[in-house]
Amino acid sequence: MxxxxxxxxxxxxxxxxxxxxxxxxxxxxxxxxxxxxxxxxxxxxxxxxxxxxxxxxxxxxxxxxxxxxxxxxxxELAYTYYWSDPLIARALPKLIEFSQAKGETINLAQISGDHIIYSLRLPNQRTHFAASIVGRRLPALNTAAGRVMLSTRSESDIAAACAEWPVVQATRKTLMNRDDIARSILKAREDGFCITRDQMLLNEISVAAPIRGTEGQADAAVQISLSGITYDEQLALEKFLPTLLDTTAGILG
Amino acid sequence: MxxxxxxxxxxxxxxxxxxxxxxxxxxxxxxxxxxxxxxxxxxxxxxxxxxxxxxxxxxxxxxxxxxxxxxxxxxELAYTYYWSDPLIARALPKLIEFSQAKGETINLAQISGDHIIYSLRLPNQRTHFAASIVGRRLPALNTAAGRVMLSTRSESDIAAACAEWPVVQATRKTLMNRDDIARSILKAREDGFCITRDQMLLNEISVAAPIRGTEGQADAAVQISLSGITYDEQLALEKFLPTLLDTTAGILG
DNA sequence: GCTGATTGTATCATTTATTGATAGTTATGA
DNA sequence: TCATAACTATCAATAAATGATACAATCAGC
Structure with missing residues (x-):
């Protein structure tokens, strides 16, 4: 203009x-x-x-x-998008498998600039509307999926992202301190997954694991949402992390 | 142009x-x-x-x-669409409930001119890719969902649609004879549901029930896909029709 | 059911921004 | 390596978009 x-x-x-x-x-x-x-x-x-x-x-x-x-x-445009992105077809059957086995909400997230976008979502009964529909964008730094994708990048990329990318206060417990976020990402780098709590929604636990490409870098992640009332972090990991990692390992980035 | x-x-x-x-x-x-x-x-x-x-x-x-x-x-456009269409929010929880209870593929279809469009899809393991993703358009006359929506319209509307709307041969068993299609619709009018087999995919049974608006007319339908190998039509109806009708009855058109 | 205000629709002269042809550049494949 | 196809850049001509404005239809308040 x-x-x-x-x-x-x-x-x-x-x-x-x-x-x-x-x-x-x-x-x-x-x-x-x-x-x-x-x-x-x-x-x-x-x-x-x-x-x-x-x-x-x-x-x-x-x-x-x-x-x-x-x-x-x-x-219809979304339909065409789905055909155009080869990752979707590779990930979908694995996500369905997970969803039906565990009965919990599972999502495919992709990096999109400094945000993540949910491209596949298999919700369960407890999932609220905004978390059930595809196409939602969230600041990467505020989400487990975004952090775990970043964690596969170089330390300088991580530092740059932590310094510059946007963050939004979604709940009163949303991490806003960029050093804290950086620590969360570096921990994810060690662990190979990222777990958060109360970040976008109170009493929501989010666990994400990266879908790694040939270089080891991840542009996508699989993420599950769990009730923070039913589970604590430790139990969540015990019950779901192995399957989650199997799922991401079974998807070629 | x-x-x-x-x-x-x-x-x-x-x-x-x-x-x-x-x-x-x-x-x-x-x-x-x-x-x-x-x-x-x-x-x-x-x-x-x-x-x-x-x-x-x-x-x-x-x-x-x-x-x-x-x-x-x-x-992202799809995301905005979902918020804009109030039916989506009303239907989604009911579909999730059905999906998790029955473990079978369930869809929300809406009329879109002379086609139907799938606006919500909850696939199961056996669902193939094209049937898993939203935004797919199919000729209304070729689908159980399209026929059951039409069945809520006046007989003259039905006749007009049967005469003019497009049909496509998707399988060798796809009904192409417009009189046969009209009969299928009139039967759905009696029954309050529509069941088809082998129409878009071989060995696929499709059962659809209308989501009626205030005038009794339906612009949307809930549809389930079942394996024609696992079920025959009668068994499919026995096992799923009551829940399907409960589901559609619970959604305000 | 009126009346004034707001929102939506239609028209038109002006000129800007799009066009389509073409020349130049980069990539591709035999 | 060279020939050919694909993509990129430029520019004068003019078609097509613009924005102002007048008109019509709704709506809200009385």
């Missing part, structure tokens, strides 16, 4: 994408004026972009309220 | 979306020339659109092969 002195950059397309990105988990349905407010674009421009996205099937429109909302096409 | 005499239609944005849609389950990675071939756009135009989509994080690019592929953003 402003600072793109790039002769190949098509700002019209970028504006259209801005409309799509104006929707998020707390803005699931937007009126024209909402879109104007959230994107900062001209009213006319928003009108045209939303209209076009609607015609092209990317936005649904409530004929009564005239509000726009995501269409099924957003799920 | 060609026939859009619409002063609000932004063709540049539509061209960008064409690039995204050039990817599908059998075209997961596309070079510039592939994109030109699949979209029919000018090379320069494709170059600019792909470049912009890459900068905006919608396309990943292999620096070695220079091929484009879907990015994690495609999953």
């Amino acid at each position: 402003q600072k793109k002195p790039d002769s190949l950059y098509v700002s019209t397309l970028a504006r259209g994408l801005q409309i799509l990105r104006a929707f998020d988990e707390s803005h699931v349905s937007l009126s024209l004026t909402d879109l104007v407010a959230r994107t900062g674009l001209e009213k006319s421009s928003v009108q045209r972009m939303a209209h076009t996205l609607h015609l092209e099937g990317m936005l649904e429109r409530d004929p009564k309220t005239r509000r726009f909302r995501p269409s099924h096409a957003w799920l | 060609q026939k859009k005499p619409d002063s609000l239609y932004v063709s540049t944005l539509a061209r960008g979306l064409q690039i995204l849609r050039a990817f599908d389950e059998s075209h997961v990675s596309l070079s510039l020339t592939d994109l030109v071939a699949r979209t029919g756009l000018e090379k320069s135009s494709v170059q600019r659109m792909a470049h912009t989509l890459h900068l905006e994080g919608m396309l990943e690019r292999d620096p070695k092969t220079r091929r484009f592929r879907p990015s994690h953003a495609w999953l």
